[in-house]
Amino acid sequence: xxxxxxxxxxxxxxxxxxxxxxxxxxxxxxxxxxxxxxxxxxxxxxxxxxxxxxxxxxxxxxxxxxxxxxxxxxxxxxxxxxxxxxxxxxxxxxxxxxxxxxxxxxxxxxxxxx
Amino acid sequence: xxxxxxxxxxxxxxxxxxxxxxxxxxxxxxxxxxxxxxxxxxxxxxxxxxxxxxxxxxxxxxxxxxxxxxxxxxxxxxxxxxxxxxxxxxxxxxxxxxxxxxxxxxxxxxxxxxxxxxxxxxxxxxxxxxxxxxxxxx
Numbered sequence: 001x002x003x004x005x006x007x008x009x010x011x012x013x014x015x016x017x018x019x020x021x022x023x024x025x026x027x028x029x030x031x032x033x034x035x036x037x038x039x040x041x042x043x044x045x046x047x048x049x050x051x052x053x054x055x056x057x058x059x060x061x062x063x064x065x066x067x068x069x070x071x072x073x074x075x076x077x078x079x080x081x082x083x084x085x086x087x088x089x090x091x092x093x094x095x096x097x098x099x100x101x102x103x104x105x106x107x108x109x110x111x112x113x114x
Numbered sequence: 115x116x117x118x119x120x121x122x123x124x125x126x127x128x129x130x131x132x133x134x135x136x137x138x139x140x141x142x143x144x145x146x147x148x149x150x151x152x153x154x155x156x157x158x159x160x161x162x163x164x165x166x167x168x169x170x171x172x173x174x175x176x177x178x179x180x181x182x183x184x185x186x187x188x189x190x191x192x193x194x195x196x197x198x199x200x201x202x203x204x205x206x207x208x209x210x211x212x213x214x215x216x217x218x219x220x221x222x223x224x225x226x227x228x229x230x231x232x233x234x235x236x237x238x239x240x241x242x243x244x245x246x247x248x249x250x251x252x
Contacts, residue, residue: 034215038155039224043147055162055214058130062137062158064151079127087134 001025001110003067003090006046009108010094010101012069016081017090023066028110030102034059042113048101052076054083061087071098115178121164121171123190126214129165132173133158136184143177145250153182153248156228159221160186160244166211167191168241184246192238200226200234 004021007014014021023044030048031037034055037047043064049056052074060068061083067090070076076084076091084091094101106112117139119132137154157173164171168190176183193199200222207217226232231247 032215033218035218035220035224037215038159039220039227041148043151051215053214054127055129055216058134058158059215061134062130062151062154064147 001108003046003092006067006069006105006110007092010069010092010096010104012092012094012101015076015091015093016084017067017088020066020088020090023090025066026111027113028102028105029113030098037063037065040113045113046105046110048098048105050074050098052080054080056080057083057087057089060084060089066090067092069094069101071096071101115176117175117177119173119175121161121168121173121186121188123165123167123169123171123188126165126210129162129214130158133161136173136175139175139177140182149248149250152228153184153246156225156246156248157184157186159225159228160184160246162216163221163242163244164188164190166207166216171241180249180251182248182250185243186246187241187243189241192240192242193234193236194238196234196236 025046028046032051048069050072069092073095140150168188171188174185202223203219205219211217229246233245236242
């Protein structure tokens with residue numbers, strides 16, 4: 001599924017990396033703990049998180065994550081958006097809960113990593 | 115090629131900037147993406163450890179044919195018991211570190227998982243040195 005389609009599906013708003021919204025993501029991982037995200041071996045996945053700080057973007061950059069969905073209405077700062085742009089990471093804001101976003105994306109065919 | 119970066123303890127807004135610079139260099143070398151990710155994750159974990167636990171540190175990256183060597187050396191409290199620190203779930207991180215999404219006691223084990231070779235030396239009260247080697251051809 002294209003990341004742009006993910007945003008539409010969950011009624012989210014793309015706030016960074018619009019140019020890369022055509023990138024395909026087939027797998028997702030949901031966590032507020034970046035230490036867990038850093039243990040993943042897969043690349044080009046979608047991260048669903050309620051943690052909005054600079055280290056969320058840095059973690060995504062290091063772990064080759066294509067897009068981040070910020071749930072529970074968490075908003076990335078301008079600094080975070082700039083860093084995401086620089087690293088070609090798509091950022092999506094969503095007012096929904098993590099459970100809701102995960103459910104919708106799972107139902108639409110996005111697979112878990114394990 | 116040798117590159118050196120300064121790491122400021124406690125400054126979470128900048129944590130990862132050294133690793134980010136190195137990752138950009140590694141990308142230009144046309145290495146395997148999975149190898150670049152292993153190196154990036156290992157050095158980022160080490161950089162975050164300096165920010166989380168030490169006063170200041172340096173990251174030295176030595177790129178040679180066949181291997182990438184990264185030494186992260188800090189001035190800080192050091193590690194009393196390295197074996198214990200290598201145990202998954204063991205952490206001395208404070209609340210601030212946990213708020214950033216770390217401090218779950220997974221950093222050092224994750225560095226070990228991603229590195230081909232790992233050496234940790236520490237003097238309590240003085241500092242810690244983490245040496246990571248990843249081979250580009252096995």
